[in-house]
Amino acid sequence: MSHVASDRIGVFDSGVGGLSVLAHIHRLLPHESLIYVADTAFMPYGCKPPEQVLERCLTVADFFDKQQVKALVVACNTATAVAIETLRKHSSTPIIGMEPAIKPAALASRTGVIGVLATTGTLGSGKFNGLKSRFEQHTRILVQPCPGLVEQIEQGKLSGEQTTALLEHYLQPLLASGIDALVLGCTHYPFLMPLIRQIVGENIDVIDTGEPIARQLQRQLEARNLLSPERAGMVEFWTSGDCALVEPVMMQLWQAPLKLHHLPV
Template structure:
């Protein structure tokens, strides 16, 4: 049992969607959240650039005593999590798009995946599809610009809506009845996406599943806290005031 904090990293505010699930499941744990706001988004960066940033953030989190680190970013998980696991002694938990549950839930046999281009191009993603798709058709849709809209706190404005309509249109036209939100920023857009695609389409993200995996790893490693404050220390590589304002906007919108 330990009150050392859990580190959570993302390119920006998207990982807060995962942090919320962690807080619900593990109310006695303390957290350090690091938003790499100055280098967001990761979607267009090279693998080495993402590895370099996650290494720098890991060093910062470990210096502050993190006992486990959640890579709460699909793009960073694909690019860097195996390297991080091989390089540091603490456990790392990464993101995995909800392909398996999507395949189980589809009725039309067609699943759409909304994600960054880098996440969709990664070998890890293709291996996941090969493992779980079976006879289901998986249609991928890169979504440039959506992360930036969430980072601005624009969750339902005309420009954000236009992007959501643009990216979901081909998936709907193909008959997808399940859409996987393959980026941790996208759950903040879930009400808008649901409004655009309609009630017949199931939207899946993996924040809750990641939280359960973190709990399992903490139990396995005897790292569960029983008397933590349940607090969060916020860190970012960009403007702290801007980061705080965006956090407040996300909280206000999804309250």
Template sequence: MGGFSVLADIQRLLPRERLLYVADTAHVPYGEKTPQYVLARACRLADFFVSRGAKAIAIPCNTATAAAVAQLRARHPGLPIIGIEPAVKPAATLTRSGVVGVLATSGTLASARFAALMAREAPNARVLMQPCPEWVTLVERGELDTPAVQASVDRALTPLLAQSADVLVLGCTHFPFLQAALRRRVGPDLPILETGAAFARQLQRRLAEQGTLRPSGIGRCVLLASGDPAPLRAHARALLGQAFPVGALPADYC
């Protein structure tokens, strides 16, 4: 469900595009799976999109980007494949204490791609990494602002704030849905960075470069699930306030 936070940004920026969204509900959460498992799922889903004639593939998942984006680009050369990364660079610019807190899944934080991102974009900052796998499970269950959510958020943020982190980076696309609990813990002023809008702009740029932006018409988004489609319909309405056509991913790709 985390990709819904990015889907909303894509819809706002590219309202004419026809979008096909696959929620890999039979295989989540990715964050605690092995990189090999995530790569295999990413390749299967990318092959599905190619079979449907996709002009670009968006990966609104930090764990899948870290595990698979390079291999997918090699597998499908010439097809724009947009990955997502935590907003470490702007965080390193914003921090005054020199301490940045990154909240993500274990898979993202342990990846070589994330290590390279830190070395490249925040060499002079102290980056505190806080794995929050429980947050993914909470969002997948539709729990966004409950006592259990607040307790989990407080446990994760307390050690970061105690070490003077003055900027927080949401390194998982599920986490923007927990903004209410996050703000309740840190107050209104501490920067909390996520990258959905920047991701959507990059997708727009790549489509423009290849001349495939849809010039007119009304956009449409169809949701497919690798598991039971019924919960996907309910979660989409709860998280995005929209009713989408929802169906099942073909069995060959599940």
């Protein structure tokens, strides 16, 4: 990436899921201007071959490079697992990625049994399996791939029969195995929190990594003296998908009106 000349932070995901992370960043750092990219035309990354995910990440990073962002947040677990090493090699800009919260879940667990909901791509990655093996000596880690969930969220279907049935199908085996902590290993899944709570009850820790990522970004900016002065930060939204289809879902999840720009594929 080129020399920093802008005061903005880039955030991207394969779709609208990264808005869960963007919301934490916007709350913690309200003075920062943010650019969010939903790479909807290639969504979901979680079931794509790693080579294709890497190629998309490099393309989106190139867009942010042209915007001269001062930091980049890869708000997608699959993209982080597949591409973050390569992105960092190409860049002098701080790049913050996602990591499923296995460590906090393992520390919080009283039974020593935790569940992880994630995409097939995340669960199959070497990065995830390296993380899992670090904690497996003392904690039983049950992983559950969730095909179809991301697509439901991308359509704004956060409740209803189909989404509920899918979630119950994925959660019941974990509950039956005695988990007491559940890791949301995909940035889309926090949007299902009310439904997850309804199914798992109140006694299970449900752990989302959005807030720790926002704090990590804050630390990186502070360390480089890149925090913005006190003024209202702007948030700009882009998608490689069909704006007319994506915009209403984004507004539903962001809970505010927004103007969506089209990112050429």
